Amino acid sequence: xxxxxxxxxxxxxxxxxxxxxxxxxxxxxxxxxxxxxxxxxxxxxxxxxxxxxxxxxxxxxxxxxxxxxxxxxxxxxxxxxxxxxxxxxxxxxxxxxxxxxxxxxxxxxxxxxxxxxxxxxxxxxxxxxxxxxxxxxxxxxxxxxxxxxxxxxxxxxxxxxxxxxxxxxxxxxxxxxxxxxxxxxxxxxxxxxxxxxxxxxxxxxxxxxxxxxxxxxxxxxxxxxxxxxxxxxxxxxxxxxxxxxxxxxxxxxxxxxxxxxxxxxxxxxxxxxxxxxxxxxxxxxxxxxxxxxxxxxxxxxxxxxxxxxxxxxxxxxxxxxxxxxxxxxxxxxxxxxxxxxxxxxxxxxxxx
Numbered sequence: 001x002x003x004x005x006x007x008x009x010x011x012x013x014x015x016x017x018x019x020x021x022x023x024x025x026x027x028x029x030x031x032x033x034x035x036x037x038x039x040x041x042x043x044x045x046x047x048x049x050x051x052x053x054x055x056x057x058x059x060x061x062x063x064x065x066x067x068x069x070x071x072x073x074x075x076x077x078x079x080x081x082x083x084x085x086x087x088x089x090x091x092x093x094x095x096x097x098x099x100x101x102x103x104x105x106x107x108x109x110x111x112x113x114x115x116x117x118x119x120x121x122x123x124x125x126x127x128x129x130x131x132x133x134x135x136x137x138x139x140x141x142x143x144x145x146x147x148x149x150x151x152x153x154x155x156x157x158x159x160x161x162x163x164x165x166x167x168x169x170x171x172x173x174x175x176x177x178x179x180x181x182x183x184x185x186x187x188x189x190x191x192x193x194x195x196x197x198x199x200x201x202x203x204x205x206x207x208x209x210x211x212x213x214x215x216x217x218x219x220x221x222x223x224x225x226x227x228x229x230x231x232x233x234x235x236x237x238x239x240x241x242x243x244x245x246x247x248x249x250x251x252x253x254x255x256x257x258x259x260x261x262x263x264x265x266x267x268x269x270x271x272x273x274x275x276x277x278x279x280x281x282x283x284x285x286x287x288x289x290x291x292x293x294x295x296x297x298x299x300x301x302x303x304x305x306x307x308x309x310x311x312x313x314x315x316x317x318x319x320x321x322x323x324x325x326x327x328x329x330x331x332x333x334x335x336x337x338x339x340x341x342x343x344x345x346x347x348x349x350x351x352x
Contacts, residue, residue: 004177005261011175012202018175019075019219022066023087028059031072031080039064039080039229046228063221074174075221078123085120088179093119093126093169095133095185101294103186115187123169123222124230130165130185131158137187156192156268157246160255163239164194164266166232170222171264173198192268199261206257209240253319269319292337295320296328300337300351307348 011018036059043058044051050058060067064076078084078091085092097115099107106112115137119129140152168183181197200206201218217223226233243255247268256267292300298318302309315325332338339350 002261007175007177008173008199008261009203016175017220018173019078019221020063020066020073022069022071022073023077024071025087026072026077026081028065028070028072030082030086031076032082036064036080039225042229062225064225073221075219075225078174079222079225081122083120084122090180090182091174093130093165093183093185095119095130095187097137097187098189101188101190102297123226124232126169126183127162127165127232131162134158134161134185134187134192138192153250155270156252157250160243160246160268161192161194163242163246164255164268167239168194168196168264168266170226170233171198171201171218172196174219190270192270194266196264197262198264200259200264206259209257292332292335293328295324296332296337299325299328299332303338303349304351307350309349 010016040055040058043062050061053061056065056070059065059076060070063073064080065072072081077087081087095115095117096113099105099111099114104112107114115133117129117133119126119133121129134156135154135158138155140154143151143153165183165185172178172183173181178197183197184193184195186193186195198218200208202216223233240257243266247254252271253269256265256269258265258267295318299314302314302317311322311325311329314320315322318325329338333340336352339352341347341350
């Protein structure tokens with residue numbers, strides 16, 4: 001196990017609250033004073049038992065400053081500071097639009113990105129700025145009803161994307177081990193990927209998302225304060241279901257949730273599975289380049305990860321029909337990129 005993986009296990013077991021650690025370089029004077037004042041007044045009204053304490057005591061009891069040092073906490077910094085990235089320069093949102101379907105592809109003019117923005121600020125500010133970037137770049141479908149009325153509908157449900165961005169920022173790992181990592185929003189021709197630093201909290205699995213096993217949160221203080229002061233968080237663990245329902249309402253595939261030992265990724269696909277299969281069946285003969293098309297590249301990547309992978313699993317992972325997978329594998333064999341060693345049932349794929 002890596003040092004980070006060991007830390008992740010112990011931090012959960014010992015209930016380490018990274019959003020409560022003090023930020024040594026920060027000062028209370030670095031906060032947005034009007035916003036801080038409004039928070040204190042709201043707290044006194046909603047929690048009368050705290051009204052007898054001083055303002056600093058209230059801030060300490062609510063995890064905005066450290067009770068021992070008086071220094072702002074990570075939670076306080078990302079909720080109230082004028083510029084949180086002064087202390088955590090890499091904790092921002094990187095937004096890119098890729099002219100293709102994978103990183104590294106270039107556009108007609110040789111550009112690596114069609115749009116590229118570094119989003120900074122508090123959690124609330126980063127959510128809104130990131131959504132503005134997405135709206136600017138995902139395009140719309142034009143619907144004209146029987147009365148001739150035109151309606152522009154984004155290709156993706158903004159409510160689902162909003163939930164994913166909020167989750168990526170409030171549930172990311174704010175520990176010292178991931179201070180150099182940013183939330184990454186990638187807009188491709190066929191999908192949007194949102195990558196958040198930190199594995200799923202408490203050892204839950206992607207299959208547990210949306211179930212009662214999700215009742216624990218990594219950054220409890222951030223969640224609690226946002227729940228009481230904004231409409232970003234309701235803390236009722238409905239975000240995953242909201243994403244699923246919003247995608248379903250637009251006849252799109254459910255979002256995909258991928259977790260490893262370091263990051264958590266959500267993928268929203270632009271087309272539903274039937275459209276992908278139909279488009280591929282109609283157009284696959286035109287998609288071949290002089291070397292490999294994107295489907296073939298992905299097949300090789302999956303075969304490298306799992307030489308025993310079946311065509312059925314390849315079809316499921318790539319959202320393609322079995323005939324489409326068979327055609328691509330045949331082409332890869334003909335071009336001498338892959339070889340099947342052994343029988344179809346017990347053999348494996350060899351990448352040449």
